[in-house]
Amino acid sequence: EIVLTQSPGTLSLSPGERATLSCRASQSVSSNYLAWYQQKPGQAPRLLVYGASTRATGIPDRFSGSGSGTDFTLTISRLEPEDFAVYYCQQYGSSPRTFGQGTKVEIK
Amino acid sequence: QVQLVQSGAEVKKPGASVKVSCKASGYAFSSYGITWVRQAPGQGFEWMGRISTSSGNTNYAQKLQDRVIMTTDTSTSTAYMELRSLRFDDTAVYYCAVGWELRSWGQGTLVTVSS
Numbered sequence: 110e111i112v113l114t115q116s117p118g119t120l121s122l123s124p125g126e127r128a129t130l131s132c133r134a135s136q137s138v139s140s141n142y143l144a145w146y147q148q149k150p151g152q153a154p155r156l157l158v159y160g161a162s163t164r165a166t167g168i169p170d171r172f173s174g175s176g177s178g179t180d181f182t183l184t185i186s187r188l189e190p191e192d193f194a195v196y197y198c199q200q201y202g203s204s205p206r207t208f209g210q211g212t213k214v215e216i217k
Numbered sequence: 218q219v220q221l222v223q224s225g226a227e228v229k230k231p232g233a234s235v236k237v238s239c240k241a242s243g244y245a246f247s248s249y250g251i252t253w254v255r256q257a258p259g260q261g262f263e264w265m266g267r268i269s270t271s272s273g274n275t276n277y278a279q280k281l282q283d284r285v286i287m288t289t290d291t292s293t294s295t296a297y298m299e300l301r302s303l304r305f306d307d308t309a310v311y312y313c314a315v316g317w318e319l320r321s322w323g324q325g326t327l328v329t330v331s332s
Contacts, residue, residue: 142317142318144318144319146319153312153322153323153324153325154262154312154319154322155322156318156319156320156321159318159320160318165318165320166320197261197262199262199264199319201317201318201319204276205264205278205279206252206264206267207264208261208262208263208264209261210261211261
């Protein structure tokens, strides 16, 4: 089973700042099948990025994903008020699919 | 657009079973598999398994494979997840999602296991 470790656990930033979230896998993610999701309180998650770097439909271009193998990054170039949420990475290249434990982006 | 609508909240006693439904619309149901994921209160996500909507083949998480059954009804574009022998730690919000990369999610179904 691939273990995904996200860092930091919490990121305290102000609107307009850049956010950099990390997701590290215990072994290489097959075909870079790595996705990022955003979850707000009381809501279902929303797909942001898949295939490590492809933005999902309707996702603003301030969100970008990068990385390959075992190290992946989600970058939010300039935080908007609606971006404060919890972000999860997930690998879907091998079974069982696994999720990271999440990074909370909070308002400083 | 793709929409997944799940059944309502459930309260069950330990040892009972629960069956959650997930009705899909806005796309060809048999084109994409359905994955089930759960989230315990205040926790992260646990992948439960996936069902191919074209073949009916399933792939379950090892820790749940003795208790979970995933099925589909292609005539109504509905997927089902049944969990048996419920325990207190099965209390969670259960989500269905479509596609390999979980492109769209249902709204979630809260299952509470309580005596």
